[in-house]
Amino acid sequence: MFMPDGQSANPLRFLAGEGQMADMIRSHDWADTPMGPAETWPHSLRTSLGFVLNSTLLGAVLWGPELRLFYSDGYREMLGDRHPGALGQPVVDVWGETYAPIAESFATVMATGQGFGSRDIRLPMVRDGVQKTTHWNATASPIFGEDGSIMGILNIAIEITDQVKANAERDEQHLALNSENKALSDSVDVRIAERDSDVSKEQAFEQDAERGQLALAAGAIVGTWSWDLTQDRFTIDEAFSKSFGLEDLSRLSGIPLARIVANVHPDDLDGLAAAISEVIARGGAYAHQYRVRQCDGEYHWVEANGRVEHAPDGTPLRFPGVILDVGEKRELVEQRDNAWNDLRQLNAALEDRITERTQELMQSEEALRQSQKMEAVGHLTGGLAHDFNNLLAGILGALDLIALRLEQGRTKDLEKYVTTAQGAAGRAAALTHRLLAFARRQTLLPEPTSVNRLVIDMLGMIQRTVGPGIRIENVAAAGLWPALVDRSQLENSLLSLCINARDAMPTGGRLTIETCNRWIDPGMGKQLNMPEGEYLSMCVSDTGAGMPPEVIAKAFDPFFTTKPLGAGTGLGLSMIYGFAKQSGGQVRIHSEVGEGSMVCIYLPRHHEAGVEADKSVAPLKLVPTNAGETVMIVDDEPSIRMLLTDVLEEMSYHVIQAADSQTGLKILQSDVRLDLLISDVGLPGGMNGRQMADAARVTRPNLKVLFVTGFAESAMLNEGHLSPGMTVMTKPFNIGILTERVRDLISL
Known part of the structure; x- marks a missing residue:
């Protein structure tokens, strides 16, 4: 079985950790179970289980076709008395009816490889001997084996039962308060009809008092009054007297406003005076809440409801009304507000906790994905190293034999060694090309x-x-x-x-x-x-x-x-x-x-005409030039400069070399004759080949340029948009094609 470097020395290193579950899995005898010895477990199981055991999250690994259960310390606490018997057992045997609501979703993950994340999953659980409905946010991600098949599920969960319960209690309190307010409003419907001017004040009060008694029977009104605004005289009932702490009055009529408000809380007097002045001036309905000290010496909240009657000429005449006890209502409202504030704080704390745990979950899952990716990269680089080493062995071996035969003066067999080296180099270039194409x-x-x-x-x-x-x-x-x-x-x-x-x-x-x-x-x-x-x-x-x-x-x-x-x-x-x-x-x-x-x-579809003809590569022929053209080569690789120089000089071109863009630009900005620039794209010296060529064209606008690139630098060519007189070849290239491209560019 394949093991990453270092695991052979300690095959149970993936179970490292201080938690109880890590210790239990290390000490458990797995040899006689369907899982087999832990030393032989697949790498994908090791990686997933190591992540779960060393995480603070409530997590589990469900492995194999039977989804055998491995879990963290947090998950162990949630299992209750099912632990430790649950370890390594099929999840359906462990959870029974609790697993039923999510069984289909987990089966879909195993069948399709598509994970899921769900909010408010409801699962029945027995807690403290009582069947309860619990609420969860959970994710399930597939675990892929070494051959790409789906081997198991990584399950991470966060319980939100307390939050759901708190939200439900908040909603119930809200509904209760709305019902209480409606009942209180329905029980008080005080409408004081306008009286004819010839109806006596005593008759009007008797009628008001009769209505007040009906309201008192409903338990909402705690007193009635009628105020003669022309004489500043109140007529009240005994309930009003008691509610305002006025039991010492010798009579219940002819009382001035100053005596009526004598027991109003000092902090509420200004507001009460302003409300009374405002309604007397405009007439109509009146309602105002304030505190009054009663006989027990305590202040109680009351609400005054009434109506100001005006004469036809607008003169204020009478102000009858009732007093309501709103103390319990205000306490209930205050309790509601406090409860809402507490719930808002609880919700905020729970949201922060969920956000924090979710971020931790995402970070942990990202760490797992990165681990799996690095494992895949390890497989990739191992395969590439193997292939490249084989190819390099063929190239270097052929070159060594070429050198030996030249030293021996035996040139007869050189062709087959050259062919071998060229073939291996071509396959190496194709392998690199695949990586860059991906x-x-x-x-x-x-x-x-x-x-x-x-x-x-x-x-x-x-x-x-x-x-x-x-x-x-x-x-x-x-x-x-x-x-x-x-x-x-x-x-x-x-x-x-x-x-x-x-x-x-x-x-x-x-x-x-x-x-x-x-x-x-x-x-x-x-x-x-x-x-x-x-x-x-x-x-x-x-x-x-x-x-x-x-x-x-x-x-x-x-x-x-x-x-x-x-x-x-x-x-x-x-x-x-x-x-x-x-x-x-x-x-x-x-x-x-x-x-x-x-x-x-x-x-x-390409709409322009001119489909290419067969472009098989002809044998290399170096045709000399007689025009004395000068070619400049800028490349930081000495072997490239040497090879290109030898080829071009054999064709009778004058060649100038530079190893970086700074040196190359100095020559390009001089007066020396230059018919063609051959430049690598990735160059040291502060600018790339494209930037150097563009700078040179400021003073040499007709300069012909041939870029040679190692594939990965194509972005430096401005997404391939080349100016007229510029072209590009990719490394490695055929020397014959290069010489044809040089002749074609110079002849433009």
Whole structure:
């Protein structure tokens, strides 16, 4: 079994931690369980379990088809008496009916690889011997094994039962207060009708008092009054006298306002006087609350409700009304406000806690994702190191033998060593190109391309690559539109798809390459995530095993591969996806398990004429020039400068060299003759090759420029927008093509 560096010395290092569960899992004898010895557990289980055991969150790992339960110390407390028997047991056996509401969701995660996050999941639990409904916020993320299959679930949860209960109590109190206010309002409906001017004050008071008694029967009114505004004389009842602490009065009529308000709280007198003055001036309804000291010496809240009656000429005549005890109401309102404030503070604290725990959860999940990503990077770099070491061994070995044969004077066998070194170097360049294509950082050299012709030219090589057990069919569309595309990248993409198809048919089958013109309408464009318009498609299909939906969903992800360690880097489809998107197109997979797969590359139609002819590389011939042209080479790599100088001088060009942009710019701004600048894009000296060339063109506007780049520096070329007289080649390049490009540029 594969182990990261260092784990062989301590195979249980992933169980390091001070918690009870880490110690329990370390000491548990797993050899006689379906899990087997802990030393043999898969790396994906180790990584997930190490994260859970060293986290303060309530977390669990559900492993294998039976979702066997491993959990943290926080989860252990929640289990209650189910612990320790729950450890390593199927989750459905541990939780029973509590697991039922989420069983389907967890099964979906295992089937599709799509995680979920849910708020307010309601789960029945027995606590303190009582069946209760608990509330949870939870996430469930798939755990992928070393072969890309779904091996388990990482489950993180936060209980919110207290918050839900507090919110419900707040709502109930709110409803109760609203009902109380409505009942109090309905019980008091004091309307004092205007009296005819000939009705005596005594009769009016008797009628008011009769209404007041009816209201008193409802338990809301604690006194009535009638105030003769023309004489400043109050007539009150005994209840009013008691409510205002006026039991010492010898009579209940003819009382002035000053005596009535004698027991009003000093802090409320000004407000009461202003309210009385305002209603007397305007007439009509009146209501005002204030405190009055009663016989017990305590101040109590009352509310005065009445109506001021005016004569036809506007003279204030009479002010009858009732007194309501609002002490309990104000206490209830105050309790409600205090309760609301407490609940708001509790909610704020709970929200802060949830936010904090959620952030901790997100950080922990990000740490886990980063750990899984670094594990994938480890697999990738291991495979790349293996491939590069093999290629370098071929290059260095061939060069060593070339040097030995030259020393021995034996030049007869040099050609095969040169061919070996060139082949290995070409494969190394292709491997680097895949990495940069995946990152969409490659420098593309698009040109009008006949895709049908490209496929025909490659059929022989494809057949040799896939072997005789696979039959190849080429279904070429008549009148196929041309594409503006990097020919070599499209060739690499086609070959990579054919190799994938071969691997899906280990016992043989049929491989079909089909081209077609496509009009993508808005609906199809939305489905394929590409603009509407005219496209041509190149589809590679096989009769292999097919892919399940969860594999299709991850097929273009970086580092994802279903092949065993060392058999694939996980960059093939990622490279194709990056190339297609960078070319303005799209890639889509259509597959069903047992029915084979089809991968289609969509490329925009190129409307201009001039599709390229066959561009097979001719043998290198260095044709000398007789015009005495001068070429300047700026590159920080001495071996590149040396090789280019030797080639160009053999062609009779004068060559000037510079190792950085600062030195190069000084020469470019001098009076020396220069017919062509060959420059790397990434240069030391404070500016890149494009910036140096642009600065040189201020004084040399017609300077011809050939950029040579190692793919990853293409962004420095201003997204590929080159000025007239500028072109670009990617490293490594064929010397013959370079010399042709030099001659073409100088002759412009």
